[in-house]
Amino acid sequence: MKVEELSTAELATRAAGPGLDFEAGPFRILLKTRLRGMVDVFARLYAGFPLQEREGIHDFHVELIDPAPLRRRFRPQSHFLLDGQAPFEPYPLDHAFPLFEWGLNYAIATRSHSWCLLHSAVVEKDGRALLLPALPGSGKSTLCAALMQRGWRLLSDEFGILDPDSGLLQPMPRPIPLKNRSIDVMRAFAPEGVFGPRFPRTRKGDVVHLAPTSESVARQHQPARPGWVLFPRYRAGAATRITPVAPSQAFVRLSNNAFNYQLGGETAFRALAALIRRVSCHDLVYGDLEDVVARIEDLTR
Amino acid sequence: MNGADLLLAVLRRPERLGDLDEPAWDWLIPVARAQRLLARFEPLTRSLGLWEGLPERARRNIRGSLVPVEYQQRQVLREWRAVQKALAESGVPLVLLKGAAYLRAGLPPGRGRMLSDLDLLAPRAALPEVERILAAGGWRSEIEDAYDQRYYREWMHELPPLRHQTRTVEVDIHHNLLPLTGRYRVPADALWEAVQTLSSGERVLAPADMLLHCAAHLLVSDELRGGLRDLFDLHQLYLHFTAQENDFAASLEKRARTLGLGAPLWHALSAAELLFETPVAPRLLDPKVLQVPGPAWRRNALQALFLAVLRPREPGEAPPAFRQWLLYVRSHWIRMPPGLLVRHLARKGWRRRQRERKSP
Numbered sequence: 001m002k003v004e005e006l007s008t009a010e011l012a013t014r015a016a017g018p019g020l021d022f023e024a025g026p027f028r029i030l031l032k033t034r035l036r037g038m039v040d041v042f043a044r045l046y047a048g049f050p051l052q053e054r055e056g057i058h059d060f061h062v063e064l065i066d067p068a069p070l071r072r073r074f075r076p077q078s079h080f081l082l083d084g085q086a087p088f089e090p091y092p093l094d095h096a097f098p099l100f101e102w103g104l105n106y107a108i109a110t111r112s113h114s115w116c117l118l119h120s121a122v123v124e125k126d127g128r129a130l131l132l133p134a135l136p137g138s139g140k141s142t143l144c145a146a147l148m149q150r151g152w153r154l155l156s157d158e159f160g161i162l163d164p165d166s167g168l169l170q171p172m173p174r175p176i177p178l179k180n181r182s183i184d185v186m187r188a189f190a191p192e193g194v195f196g197p198r199f200p201r202t203r204k205g206d207v208v209h210l211a212p213t214s215e216s217v218a219r220q221h222q223p224a225r226p227g228w229v230l231f232p233r234y235r236a237g238a239a240t241r242i243t244p245v246a247p248s249q250a251f252v253r254l255s256n257n258a259f260n261y262q263l264g265g266e267t268a269f270r271a272l273a274a275l276i277r278r279v280s281c282h283d284l285v286y287g288d289l290e291d292v293v294a295r296i297e298d299l300t301r
Numbered sequence: 302m303n304g305a306d307l308l309l310a311v312l313r314r315p316e317r318l319g320d321l322d323e324p325a326w327d328w329l330i331p332v333a334r335a336q337r338l339l340a341r342f343e344p345l346t347r348s349l350g351l352w353e354g355l356p357e358r359a360r361r362n363i364r365g366s367l368v369p370v371e372y373q374q375r376q377v378l379r380e381w382r383a384v385q386k387a388l389a390e391s392g393v394p395l396v397l398l399k400g401a402a403y404l405r406a407g408l409p410p411g412r413g414r415m416l417s418d419l420d421l422l423a424p425r426a427a428l429p430e431v432e433r434i435l436a437a438g439g440w441r442s443e444i445e446d447a448y449d450q451r452y453y454r455e456w457m458h459e460l461p462p463l464r465h466q467t468r469t470v471e472v473d474i475h476h477n478l479l480p481l482t483g484r485y486r487v488p489a490d491a492l493w494e495a496v497q498t499l500s501s502g503e504r505v506l507a508p509a510d511m512l513l514h515c516a517a518h519l520l521v522s523d524e525l526r527g528g529l530r531d532l533f534d535l536h537q538l539y540l541h542f543t544a545q546e547n548d549f550a551a552s553l554e555k556r557a558r559t560l561g562l563g564a565p566l567w568h569a570l571s572a573a574e575l576l577f578e579t580p581v582a583p584r585l586l587d588p589k590v591l592q593v594p595g596p597a598w599r600r601n602a603l604q605a606l607f608l609a610v611l612r613p614r615e616p617g618e619a620p621p622a623f624r625q626w627l628l629y630v631r632s633h634w635i636r637m638p639p640g641l642l643v644r645h646l647a648r649k650g651w652r653r654r655q656r657e658r659k660s661p
Contacts, residue, residue: 028358055324057358061331061616083331084617113368114361263372 004047012039014051021052025172025220026115026161027108028056031100033064035078038096045097045175045196045209048217060107064096082107091202098199098207101177105158108172109259115170116271117259118160122169123152128227129169130300131160131279133254139234139286142182145210146289147296149190154216155224164264164271167278168223173216175209183208189289228300229254229281238287240295250281304332305613311342312533313578318342319351326359331616337415337530340367344412370415377401377416380470384419387438393431394504396422396496398475398514402505403534409541410534418462418471422506425476425489432460432474439466478514478560479521487517487560495556508542508549509556516569517562520607528611529576535569536577543580550582554590563591572608 003011003022014020019032020042033039063081067090076093079086080103087106091099109117120133121144130152134140141157148154154173155161161170175196178186183206187195194211229250230242245253254272255261261268282299286292307329311317321329333339342363346352352360381401388395396402398420403411423431440463449461458477464470478487495507506514515535519528542549557563567588573579574586584590593600 026361055327057323057326057330057356057362059358059362081617083335084615085335112361112365114364260368263369265372265375 001051001053002047003043003049003051006043006051008040008043011043012036015039015042021058022046022049023052023220024049024104024174025156026170027059027112027172028052029060029062029104030058031062031064033096035064035066035093035096037094038064038078038100041097041196041209042100044194045211047194047211048214059112060104062100062104062107064100066093095199095202097196097209098177098202101175101209104174108159112161113260113263116162116164116261116264116268118162118254118272119158119257119259120160120254121157122155122160122171122224123147124155124169124171124224125152125300127225128300129155129224130227130296131169131229132232133160133229133257134232135257138232139182140232141176141178142186142234142289143232143286143292145176145178145182145186145193146189146293148176148210148213148216149186149193150293153219153224154212159259162226162271162275163223164267166223167226167271167274169226170223171216171220173212173220175211177204177207177209179207180205185289186210226275226279229276229279230284230296231282232284232286235285235287238285240288240292241283241285242295242299243283245281245283247276247281250279251276304328304615308332308336308338308613309576312338312536312576315342315345316349316351318346319349319354321359323356323358326356330359330362332613334362334366335616336613338533339363340370340415341413341533343367367413370413373416374404374414376468376470377419378404380419380465380468380472383438383465383468384421384435384472387434388431391427391430391434393423393427394496396492396504396506398422398478398506399518402511403538405501405503406499406505409537414530414534418473420473420475422475422478422492424493428460428474428476435463435472440464440472441466479517485517485521485561485565487562491559507556508538508546509553510560512538512542512553513556513560513562513566517565519569520565529613532569532573532576532611536573536579539570539573539579539581550585554585557591564593567591567593568604568607571604572611575608576611 003020006014011020015032016034019030021028021030023029031042061083063084065079065081067077067079077090078093078096078099079090080088080099082103088103118131118133120131121140122132123130123144130147132140132144144154144157153171154176155169155171156173157176159172161172162168163170183198186193196209196211199207229245231245231250231253251272254276258268258272261272264271284292307325311321311329330339333342340363343352346355355363378401381397385395397405400411400414400416401419403414404416405411442461442463444461458480459473459475463472463474465472477489478492479485492506492510495510496504497507498504505511512535515531515538519531519535522528546552553566557566566585570579570581570585574581588597588600
């Protein structure tokens with residue numbers, strides 16, 4: 001049964017009881033919460049995700065709670081609990097959904113070291129994956145959202161999950177957080193997208209989430225072969241420019257920016273070296289979304 | 302069955318890991334992770350030929366927790382090589398302690414065990430030389446406060462912790478197993494007489510001494526949080542050494558007397574026997590044999606406290622805070638005579654107030 005097949009009341013009952021049990025790519029999550037606002041946003045942005053019915057192992061046991069109901073009246077808060085422990089400070093209560101998304105990313109980045117975790121957005125077309133690795137602010141989320149809205153399958157806007165055994169990239173489609181000016185840009189670029197509510201003044205500024213396309217969710221267990229690496233950099237008003245990057249340099253950039261490259265030792269080195277051998281690497285400067293999407297289509301044809 | 306009981310059950314009989322269904326793993330994984338024991342399931346099940354048969358998601362979680370453990374082991378061993386190199390010319394003998402010793406001696410608790418620091422034993426007379434050479438080689442003490450420096454030098458059993466400027470692993474150079482001011486006075490000479498040399502030329506404590514150190518550390522350390530991991534080390538060491546050596550229990554008893562560590566050994570072995578069903582020789586469970594001082598009620602009260610704090614908890618279950626605090630107080634009590642303890646705690650309290658005033 002999919003999330004969208006339940007009414008929000010049914011969903012809220014489930015969330016408050018046994019929990020919302022779902023998979024995001026290779027990870028299985030059990031989310032328990034009584035925060036009604038959280039459930040409403042979840043219903044919209046995770047609509048296409050199947051809810052798991054059979055018992056099983058969960059990678060992440062997550063709870064979102066209001067830690068002190070008595071203070072609710074003057075400063076309501078929400079807490080993210082992982083295995084019953086709160087790894088960070090509470091958020092304002094109405095920011096529970098961004099807290100959940102951020103907390104889940106934290107949990108993945110700090111625990112899932114059986115994978116090589118690259119810091120990169122990943123999209124796919126015809127079985128080949130395009131990696132968009134970058135630091136925050138480079139526009140990778142915006143660019144991968146734009147590509148997704150033009151028919152690319154979203155693997156992830158944050159994690160390049162590389163399986164060191166198979167050399168394939170694992171999808172983990174989740175809502176894409178658009179920040180500040182990207183929000184209006186994307187609404188204009190893809191009015192048909194499924195957008196969540198606006199969360200003003202989070203740690204990263206204003207945030208609006210864009211739901212993954214239904215194809216991305218439906219194929220969330222289908223890995224993809226690495227095809228291209230593009231290092232994006234957004235510059236207002238700049239013409240699109242694509243220039244080749246030496247594989248050795250791409251290797252250094254990817255490894256420096258990865259979540260767990262150091263921890264992985266030789267395994268991570270071999271996995272990343274194998275990936276670099278299979279892909280072509282470029283720098284990408286862009287200022288216009290329509291133009292850059294067309295240029296990427298040309299490059300990857 | 303809950304996750305905490307399940308954890309004890311599989312630690313008692315690791316072959317049960319091969320029979321767990323997915324819901325059982327879902328209970329077990331968070332509890333084992335919280336006790337820093339999840340990574341051990343890979344070496345444990347591999348040695349029993351069960352690893353490949355575990356559910357894939359269980360293997361992913363175990364491996365995910367083993368990767369950082371193995372990384373840290375590499376870091377600590379690299380630090381060890383650097384320290385060895387720096388001190389090679391001086392000829393000062395060094396003995397590996399705790400996790401790094403288990404690892405280099407190929408002992409069962411070394412596999413999948415997180416190491417935080419590099420713990421070494423050096424002769425007390427050589428400490429000034431060791432400190433000078435390491436300082437010249439780029440190791441620095443992060444403790445600048447004069448009182449803290451004095452605390453380590455005069456009252457503890459180690460140099461203030463050192464760290465190389467370009468690396469992250471902390472190096473703790475001890476000259477004894479326990480603080481000098483404490484109730485247990487371990488004769489360091491006796492440790493050195495029994496030291497074993499591995500085929501690599503590295504030195505470790507004799508088997509019985511290693512197990513006694515593990516027990517003493519468990520009982521004297523000021524927080525027992527995660528102490529179940531250390532007690533499981535002791536369980537694995539006991540199983541391993543009794544299988545290797547004919548009369549290990551007898552030599553353990555003898556060394557406990559020589560080193561004056563009968564009481565911590567009794568507490569630790571009794572707890573291991575209860576929680577892990579360690580096949581402890583009956584003589585070693587007799588407090589008279591191990592010369593545990595004091596009346597039975599006091600011994601039993603301490604043991605109950607100790608077990609309450611060691612017992613694994615369900616995710617989100619609050620730790621027994623008051624009992625932890627009692628053990629914290631006790632750990633200081635046995636490390637220092639009362640007058641010194643009062644001065645030390647007053648000093649710490651006063652400094653905390655000063656700090657709070659400075660940073661509103």
